[in-house]
Amino acid sequence: MRIPRVLVSLLALAAVTVALASPATAAMPGDPPQPQALDRPLRVMTFNIHHAAGTDDVLDLSRVAQVIRDSRLDVVGLQEVDRHYGARSNFVDQASWLARELNMHVVYGANLDLDPLSPGQPRRQYGTAILSNFPILDWDNTYLPRFANHEQRGLLRARINVRGVPVQVYNTHLQDNDAAERVAQAQAITQLIGTPEESVVLVGDLNATPAAPEIRTLVENLVDAWEAAGVGEGHTHPAEDPTHRIDYILQSSDVVARTIAVVTSPVAATASDHLPVVADLALPGQKVGIGG
Structure with a gap:
């Protein structure tokens, strides 16, 4: 039997009306659970490498690489990294050397940027680096x-x-001998991060203990991963006999800290004057734009 065109149109209109009134995401009784986006695990380290000069006064960048490799990291923020800086580190570009050795991506922030000792040589730089898988x-x-x-x-x-899933990773090293300067630096960091649209992880040698005003400034908007998931004091400095927690991993509130620990292996305990800290984080699983 042939259905009149008017009736077909009315049926189609009714179907559209029902679809608009019943969102696709609404679960009906007896429907199976809707699949949820999985969290993205992210293993992060912060490590002040002291330009690879260890507690034994031996310059050995390979020990730093071993600590990173053994920790099976996704991302690491390094402080006190030399780049053609001077004889103390054999004028090596330490950030690039580690990236090649570990087969990781790298970016470098030169906070000291000096003329070379001889014309035509690379600029002498000192600062921080982020390595990422x-x-x-x-x-x-x-x-x-x-x-x-x-x-x-x-x-x-x-x-x-x-x-x-994009995540904004920040790395910093605050002033070591001026608390007021650290407060100003913490306030500037808070303003630079702002109200992010994406997840945030901030790592660094903050040169202050958890109760200090500069740390309190940072945790007004970020979560101290050690407070969320750490066990014990979390002391990181000095490496030979640590008595202070001054190295941190902080994250935005949408990121979950699963575990966090100070790395105390024999090689980590001699590679630098700081002990590194490693955290297992979970990023929220929803996908957002990664262009630009």
């Missing part, structure tokens, strides 16, 4: 407030694509 989408390094003639500090940022 995942692609780095974009990056920048921003100078932080500096008092008097103190060393210039910076905030290195790398936007990293973690299995389809």
